[in-house]
Amino acid sequence: MDAGTSDSIQHVADVLVSCHYVxxxxxxxxxxxxxxxxxRGPNGIWTEYGEPPLDDYRRFVTDPVGYWKGLLHPxxxxxxxxxxxxGAEPHQGxxxxxxxxxxxxxxxxxxxxxxxxxxxxxxSNVAEIHGSYLMCRCVSxxxxxxxxxxxxxxxxxxxxxxxGVIKSDVVVFGEPIPEDVARTCVDxxxxxxxxxxxxxxxxxxxxxxxxxxxxxxxxxxxxxxxxPTEITEMCDVVVRGTAAEVLPQLADAVASRMDY
Ligand SMILES: [Zn+2]
Numbered sequence: 001m002d003a004g005t006s007d008s009i010q011h012v013a014d015v016l017v018s019c020h021y022v023x024x025x026x027x028x029x030x031x032x033x034x035x036x037x038x039x040r041g042p043n044g045i046w047t048e049y050g051e052p053p054l055d056d057y058r059r060f061v062t063d064p065v066g067y068w069k070g071l072l073h074p075x076x077x078x079x080x081x082x083x084x085x086x087g088a089e090p091h092q093g094x095x096x097x098x099x100x101x102x103x104x105x106x107x108x109x110x111x112x113x114x115x116x117x118x119x120x121x122x123x124s125n126v127a128e129i130h131g132s133y134l135m136c137r138c139v140s141x142x143x144x145x146x147x148x149x150x151x152x153x154x155x156x157x158x159x160x161x162x163x164g165v166i167k168s169d170v171v172v173f174g175e176p177i178p179e180d181v182a183r184t185c186v187d188x189x190x191x192x193x194x195x196x197x198x199x200x201x202x203x204x205x206x207x208x209x210x211x212x213x214x215x216x217x218x219x220x221x222x223x224x225x226x227x228p229t230e231i232t233e234m235c236d237v238v239v240r241g242t243a244a245e246v247l248p249q250l251a252d253a254v255a256s257r258m259d260y
Contacts, residue, residue, distance in 0.1 A: 006238060006239055006240040006241075007237045007238055007239055008239075009239060009246065009249045009250050009253050010253055011237065012222055012224075012237055012239055012250055012253075013250060013253035013254045013256075013257060014257070015194065015220060015222060015236075015237055016100075016105050016106075016194065016196075016222075016250075016254055017105065017254060017257045017258070019193045019194035019219075019220060020193050021107050021191045021192050021193050021194070022100075022105055022106050022107060022192065022193075022194045022195070022196060023106075023107060023108045023109070023110060023188050023189065023191070023192040023194070023195050023196070023210075023214075024097060024100075024106055024108070024109045024110070024195070024196040024197075024198060025109075025110045025111075025112075025195055025196070025197050025198070025200055025202065025207060025210055025211065026109060026110075026111045026112065026113060026118070026198045026199055026200060026243075027111075027112045027113065027198070027199045027200025027201070027202070027207070028040070028041075028112070028113065028199060028200070029198065029199020029200060029225055029226070029242070029243065030093065030094075030111070030113060030117075030198050030199035030200075030243050031088070031113050031115050031117060031199070032199070032242075033091045033093065033242055033243060033244040034088045034089060034090060034091050034094075034115070034117055035084055035087065035088050036081075036084050036085065036088050036113075036115055037080075037081075037084065045077050045080065045081060046077070048077070049076055049077035049080075051173075052172070052173055053173065054173045054174060055173070055174050056172035056173040056174055056175070057172050057173065057174035057175035058174055060167055060172065060175075064155070064156035064165050064167070065155045065156055067156070067167065068152065068155045068156050068157070069155070071168055072152060082133070085114075085115050085116075085133050088115055088117060089117075089120075090117040090118070090120050090121035091243070091244040092244050092247070092248045093198070093242075093243035093244040093245075093246070093247035093248065094117055094118060094120075094121035094123070095121055095122075095248070096247035096248045096250065096251035097109060097118065097121070097123055097247060097251075098121050098122040098123050099251040099255065100250075100251050100254060101123055101124065101125065103254065103255060103258050104258075105254055105258075106196075107125065107188070107191070107192075108125045108126075108127065108184075108188045108192075109123055109125065109126045109127070110126075110127045110129060110185050110188060110189075110207070110210060111126060111127070111128055111129065112129055112130055112200060112204065112207050113128070113130070114128065114130050114131055114132055114133045114170045115132075115133065116128075116132045116133065116134040116135075119132070119134075127181050127184045127185050127188065128169075128181065129171075129177060129181055129182070129185055129206065129207060130170065130171045130177075131168070131169035131170040131171045131178070131181075132169050132170070133147075133168065133169070133170050134146065134147055134169075135147060135168075135169035136149075136150045136157070136166050136167065136168055136169055137166065137167060137168070137169040137178065138159035138161065138162060138164045138165070138166050139164055139165055139166070139167055140159060140162050140163075140164025140165070141159060141161055141162040141164055142178055142179065142180060143159060143160075143161050143162070144169060145160070145166070147168075150166055177206060182206065185206070185210060186210075186213075188210075189209075189210040189213040189214055190213065190217070192214050192217075192219055193214075193217075193218075193219045193220065194214070194219055194220045194221075194222065195210065195211050195214040195219060195220075195221055195222070196222045196224065197211060197221065197222065197223045197224065197225070197231060197235070198224045198225065198243050198247070199224075199225055199242075199243050200225075200229075200231075201229035201230050201231060202229070202230070202231045203229075203230045203231070208231075211231060211234065212234070215234055220236045220237065221234060221235040221236050221237070222235065222236065222237040222238075222239070223235040223237070223238045223239070224238075224239045224241065224243065224246050224247070224250075225240070225241075225242075225243075226240060226241060226242050227240075
């Protein structure tokens with residue numbers, strides 16, 4: 001695709017309906033319209049405050065109590081980020097994805113976002129590749145707990161099942177992507193004959209590998225976003241616009257093509 005071209009929503013709806021297994025990959029651009037600043041880019045929270053240390057995970061392992069104190073009493077960008085996450089509500093683009101799931105067109109969402117908004121909107125099949133800030137996870141057995149279930153009266157909190165140390169489910173620098181999520185993402189990208197890229201430039205690995213995996217398997221890549229990205233050239237179909245603008249129109253166009 002040329003960077004400046006935009007296909008019609010009707011065309012994308014035809015593509016989605018003709019495919020058998022559509023997977024959606026969402027990134028920071030999806031959350032921006034819900035009031036969450038991206039980490040990177042001109043308005044990025046890390047651009048303003050600086051990137052977190054690359055050895056964040058090692059810091060957690062060597063000092064889990066210090067990590068938890070930081071989590072419970074956030075300062076700097078964490079304070080701003082967590083306030084934004086607490087106040088965020090899913091916009092109409094999220095609702096549209098639940099609609100695409102309900103009619104059976106969208107099979108799975110892989111998101112790079114940690115804000116939990118896809119689940120909050122009501123999507124069922126969601127892989128949160130960088131975790132969810134609403135959840136905590138045992139680093140020994142991988143079991144997840146809702147944040148409010150975790151007893152933080154004694155730090156670090158311990159797993160109810162195995163006694164291992166619990167951290168936030170949010171994946172930090174230097175931390176491996178949890179195996180279960182990583183496996184789900186690879187399996188879903190393998191099944192997909194179409195990937196919808198929404199609000200992501202897909203240049204951060206491992207997310208960057210999924211559209212490439214779909215494309216290499218002969219699948220169709222559809223990009224939805226306001227600006228050209230690193231992945232635009234690889235896409236078969238492109239719609240310029242924001243998620244909250246485009247996805248509701250797309251869900252309507254798909255619904256009008258479905259038999260009930
Ligand atoms: Zn455990």
